[in-house]
Amino acid sequence: MVFGNRGETSATGVAFTRDPATGENVFYGEFLINAQGEDVVAGIRTPQPIAKLVRERQGGRRPSMEEAMPAVYAELKAISDRLEAHHRDMQDIEFTVQEGRLYMLQARAGKRTAEAALRIAIEMEKDGLIDRDTALLRVDPMALDQLLHPTLDPDAPRKQIAVGLGASPGAATGLVVFTAEEAEKGAADGQEVILVRTETSPEDIHGMHAARGILTARGGMTSHAAVVARGMGRPCVSGAGSLKIDIAAGEMVTGGVTVKRGDILTIDGATGQVFLGAVKKRQPELTGDFAILMGWADAVRRLKVRANADTEADATTARKFGAEVIGLCRTEHMFFDADRILAVREMILAEEKPAREAALAKLLPMQRGDFAKLFRVMAGLPVNIRLLDPPLHEFLPHKEEEIAEVAKAAGTSLAKLRARAIALHEANPMLGHRGCRLGVTYPEIYEMQARAIFEAALAVAQDGVALAPVEIMIPLVGFKSELDLLKGRIVAVAEDVARMHGKCPEYLIGTMIELPRAALCADQIAASAEFFSFGTNDLTQTTLGVSRDDVPD
Numbered sequence: 001m002v003f004g005n006r007g008e009t010s011a012t013g014v015a016f017t018r019d020p021a022t023g024e025n026v027f028y029g030e031f032l033i034n035a036q037g038e039d040v041v042a043g044i045r046t047p048q049p050i051a052k053l054v055r056e057r058q059g060g061r062r063p064s065m066e067e068a069m070p071a072v073y074a075e076l077k078a079i080s081d082r083l084e085a086h087h088r089d090m091q092d093i094e095f096t097v098q099e100g101r102l103y104m105l106q107a108r109a110g111k112r113t114a115e116a117a118l119r120i121a122i123e124m125e126k127d128g129l130i131d132r133d134t135a136l137l138r139v140d141p142m143a144l145d146q147l148l149h150p151t152l153d154p155d156a157p158r159k160q161i162a163v164g165l166g167a168s169p170g171a172a173t174g175l176v177v178f179t180a181e182e183a184e185k186g187a188a189d190g191q192e193v194i195l196v197r198t199e200t201s202p203e204d205i206h207g208m209h210a211a212r213g214i215l216t217a218r219g220g221m222t223s224h225a226a227v228v229a230r231g232m233g234r235p236c237v238s239g240a241g242s243l244k245i246d247i248a249a250g251e252m253v254t255g256g257v258t259v260k261r262g263d264i265l266t267i268d269g270a271t272g273q274v275f276l277g278a279v280k281k282r283q284p285e286l287t288g289d290f291a292i293l294m295g296w297a298d299a300v301r302r303l304k305v306r307a308n309a310d311t312e313a314d315a316t317t318a319r320k321f322g323a324e325v326i327g328l329c330r331t332e333h334m335f336f337d338a339d340r341i342l343a344v345r346e347m348i349l350a351e352e353k354p355a356r357e358a359a360l361a362k363l364l365p366m367q368r369g370d371f372a373k374l375f376r377v378m379a380g381l382p383v384n385i386r387l388l389d390p391p392l393h394e395f396l397p398h399k400e401e402e403i404a405e406v407a408k409a410a411g412t413s414l415a416k417l418r419a420r421a422i423a424l425h426e427a428n429p430m431l432g433h434r435g436c437r438l439g440v441t442y443p444e445i446y447e448m449q450a451r452a453i454f455e456a457a458l459a460v461a462q463d464g465v466a467l468a469p470v471e472i473m474i475p476l477v478g479f480k481s482e483l484d485l486l487k488g489r490i491v492a493v494a495e496d497v498a499r500m501h502g503k504c505p506e507y508l509i510g511t512m513i514e515l516p517r518a519a520l521c522a523d524q525i526a527a528s529a530e531f532f533s534f535g536t537n538d539l540t541q542t543t544l545g546v547s548r549d550d551v552p553d
Contacts (some may be wrong), residue, residue, distance in 0.1 A: 002103045004096040005034050011069065011097040012037045015050055015076065017084040020092075020112045021154055023119030027051045027077055029093070031065050037096065037105075050076075075102050083107050088129045089138075090120055113154070114143035122289045132296055139293060145169050146270045148284050148321070149235065156280035158266070162254040164215070164240030166272040167226035172213030172235040173266040173278045176259055178247045180207025181399065187211070194265045196252060198245050200225040202429065205394045208232065209336045213267045215274060217243040227537060231308065231330070235269030294322055306384075310334060312373035319377060326374065326383045328473075328533070331449060332390045334370050335363075341395065345406045348392050349420045353444065355410065360448040367452035372460050380466030384533070385453055386512065387446050388438060389475040391429030396421055431542070435476025436486055436511075443489050446474075450493040457505035458497070469506035473533060477511040480524045487528060514538040 004012030013031025018024060030047030032039050039045055048062050049055040050073065055064040066073040076095060079102075083091045092110035096103045112120065121135040130138070149170030152158070174192040177183045180203065186193040187210035195211035197204065199218040208214055208228055213235040216225045220239055229236030245252045250261035257276060259265065266279040306327025307318035311334075315326060335344045340363060347359035374383050397403045407417045426432040439446040453470055461467050472490060477483045487509050498504040513519055514535025522532070540546055 002096045002098045003036075004032075004098060005036050005039075006099050007034055009069075009097070009100045010034055011065070011072075012039070013047070013050060013065070013095055015080060015093045015095065016110050017080050017091045017093070018110075018116070018120055020090070020110050020116055023112065023116035023123070025123060026053060027080065028054060033068065037094065069097065069100075072097050072100065072102050079104060085129065088124065088134075090116075114140070114146045117143060118147070118289045118293060122292055133300070136293070136296055136300070144293075147290060149233075149269070150281045150283055151270070152266070152268055153280040153282050158275045158279045159277060160273055161257045161259070161276050162240045162242050162274040164237040164272045164274070165221055165226070166268070166270045167219075167221055167223070167238040168214075168229035168234060168236035169270040170213075170233070170235035171266065171268050171270075171279070171281050173264065173281070174212045176252075176261055176263050176265050177207075177211070178245065178250065178252075178261060180204040180210075182261075183207035183210040194267060196243070196245060196265075197225070198243075199223065200228070202391065202394050205390075206336055206341075208234065209333075213237075213269065215240060215243075215265070215267055217241060217245055229269075232333070233314070235267055237267045237269055237272050237274055240272070240274060298322060309374065311370075312377055315374050315377040324381055326378060326381075329374060329383060329385045331367070331370075331386060331388055332394075334367065335388075335395065340366050342405060342409055344395050345397055345402075346410045347445070348395055348424070349406060349410065349417055351420060356442060357444055359410075360444060364448050364452055367449060368456045368459070371453050371456035375457055375460040375467060376463075376465055378468075380468055382468040382471055384471035384473055384531075385449075386473040386475050387449050389435050391426065391432055391434040392424055392438070393426065393429050396424065436474050436482045437476065439474065439486050439489075440482060443486065446486055447489055447493050450490045451497060454494055454497040454504055454507070455501075458501055458503070461505065467505060469508050471508045471510060471531060473531075474509065474511045475535075476514060476538075477525060477529075478515045478517045478521075480521070480528055483511055483525060483528045516543050519543075 004010045011031050011033045012035050013029055015027065015029030019026055019028045027050060029050040031050055032045055032047050035045065048064060049058060049060060050065040052064045052066040080091065080093055090110045090112060091107050093107045094105040096105060117139050121138040124130045125132055125135040146169055152171045172194060174194040175186060176196055177186055177193045178196055183193050183195045184206050192212045194213045194215055195207050196215045199216050200208060201224060209232065211234065214225050214229050216238045217240055219225050223238050225236055226238045242254045243252050252259050264277050266275040304325060305323045306325040307323035308328045309315040309318050309326045310330050335341060343359050343362040347356050350356040350359060397406055403414060403417055407414050450472065453472060457467055457470055474483060474486050490509055494504045494507065508530040510529045510531035511525065512533045512535045513522060518525060519539065
């Protein structure tokens with residue numbers, strides 16, 4: 001045993017060979033004079049920085065170890081440098097000084113933030129301590145994902161009130177709302193909101209689009225909230241089991257703290273933590289060390305990177321990150337904006353084809369503009385566009401004023417519209433009238449989307465932007481006959497576009513294999529499909545009978 005509590009020439013402390021928060025190459029740590037090891041971590045006394053530079057930065061007045069025990073400090077620093085050089089990694093060191101003599105107790109690889117891991121790996125490679133492959137492997141991809149989203153400032157004050165699962169990375173702050181309708185209204189009024197639910201369902205999709213972040217009391221990493229939030233790029237904390245939500249009262253209780261509708265919350269979708277009030281955030285930067293590491297990864301990777309992107313902003317971000325293909329553009333995500341949701345509802349609720357076509361005519365220029373923006377951003381790189389996939393009920397109006405608005409726009413009665421909405425109701429819409437089944441019933445929907453794709457590509461090409469063959473994906477195919485029918489409709493649209501404009505862009509027609517039957521009959525479907533994609537979420541649910549809303553990760 002050695003003792004750090006034998007007077008003013010004894011001490012104990014913990015040190016890191018680099019700053020574990022930022023990765024800066026400075027000797028970082030704390031010590032206490034005349035103290036035992038547990039005193040440093042117990043918080044009974046306030047430790048002092050080891051290095052003078054760190055003390056000066058923090059504005060501390062008490063002397064650092066470098067100033068109070070210069071000889072011991074020099075020995076500790078020299079040993080620390082040797083340990084880091086030997087292990088070729090940042091070290092976490094525990095030590096004791098007994099009556100002026102230094103004793104090393106322990107050394108191990110130090111835990112660090114994602115930002116620090118990135119900087120340390122880059123600098124150690126430059127200094128020759130590790131090679132480039134080792135540097136790449138030192139950075140955990142899941143930790144690196146934190147750097148792609150807003151993160152909480154590690155030095156910002158905060159009050160944690162709950163913790164759940166970090167279901168979708170990023171940090172978000174907003175006013176608490178408890179329903180999708182409240183979220184949509186708040187966003188329309190220019191407010192940033194956090195949607196708090198016991199659990200989410202497809203009926204909440206419009207509110208999830210409007211919210212800055214999502215918090216649920218139930219659900220795992222594959223719950224509806226988690227899956228949809230990740231797809232949207234929204235921060236999400238799911239499964240925060242301590243939350244007791246009372247929507248009627250407009251409040252939730254957790255850990256003895258009552259949070260009311262309109263109060264401010266901050267969530268961290270990486271750690272699953274929930275904080276009362278606003279916490280200062282840092283925006284992601286795609287330059288510096290991050291850009292260097294991505295350049296190294298590009299040099300050795302063998303896979304091409306496909307990104308999900310539904311908007312011009314998503315595509316721009318994907319290109320900045322080095323994506324070479326938009327592997328999935330989910331067109332349904334384009335329909336929730338306030339300027340087009342009314343036309344979408346008109347189209348869905350129309351009973352006759354002419355009324356449906358009239359609504360689709362309003363959507364055609366919007367879709368054409370959406371696709372043109374994606375083609376311009378990708379500039380010669382492939383774009384895979386999935387035709388409308390979700391169950392129709394996600395777009396249906398729920399409130400009386402919304403139904404009245406659609407009835408007026410469609411020139412029909414409220415009673416007739418309500419009856420139509422009832423007729424479209426499904427007990428399990430996720431396994432119902434969606435995907436290609438929707439296209440078979442209403443082929444004019446897919447025809448409109450195909451026309452918008454072809455005309456957008458031609459418009460962009462006329463402006464001198466290079467184009468790769470457009471990939472058109474037909475979702476939820478289970479039978480070859482479904483694909484053949486809809487492929488024939490799309491080919492007919494392409495021929496019509498060629499007659500009208502003198503040419504048609506190159507295109508491929510494929511499908512997403514997301515049903516067990518499609519997987520078993522893939523050889524038959526492949527006779528018509530020019531490419532396959534795989535919907536592993538739906539395949540897992542329908543093959544194993546596992547609910548993505550309830551199963552733990």
